[in-house]
Amino acid sequence: MKWIGLTGGIGCGKSTVSRMLRDRGYNVIDADEVAREVVRGGTSGLKAIVQEFGDVLLPDGDLDRRKLGQIVFGNPDRLQALEAITHPLIRKEIARRRQTLEDMNTPLALYDIPLLFETHAQANFDKIVVVSCTRNQQKERLLRRNQLSESEIDMRIASQIPIASKETEADFVLQNNRDEQHLLKEVERLDQWLKSL
Secondary structure (H helix, E strand, O other): OEEEEEEEOOOOOHHHHHHHHHHOOOEEEEHHHHHHHOOOOOOHHHHHHHHHHOOOEOOOOOEOHHHHHHHHOOOHHHHHHHHHHHHHHHHHHHHHHHHHHHHOOOOEEEEEOOOOOOOOOHHHOOEEEEEEOOHHHHHHHHHHHOOOOHHHHHHHHHOOOOHHHHHHHOOEEEEOOOOHHHHHHHHHHHHHHHHHO
């Protein structure tokens, strides 16, 4: 099975591209979705986070992502502590899902992984696709969709490798820097490229 890494910067529209690929019948495993699952209420992942970071829970017992984000973004040591808890759990679940797809003789699957380059995972993939846009577009999109301050957004963008660096290591760069019609054309171009693999 061809294993394709799909990545980009925060706010570049990778989730939208993932959704469009799913609509076209592609198998896409979403790292963010898995990351949420491994720290759901009652999981060993959530218990380990509370043990490490203290009271980072919402009144209903779920993880308060914003509160945790304020602790770890801009603090490399705390971010590393969080990743030491979550990354092994995420890797285990991804491996299970990938094996299921392989057992079904799936010819190609994509792994939507925001921190592909940050976690030095390039060697794990047959090909890498980067969804790209400008830094200003990243900020605009994040301001629209999140209840984050501009400084929180700047910290999150700064915690990732710059998009230009990711583009140089990509096998395919999808530009999400215009309107939805342009994005549809870019996804069509990606679709053709994936079919050629």
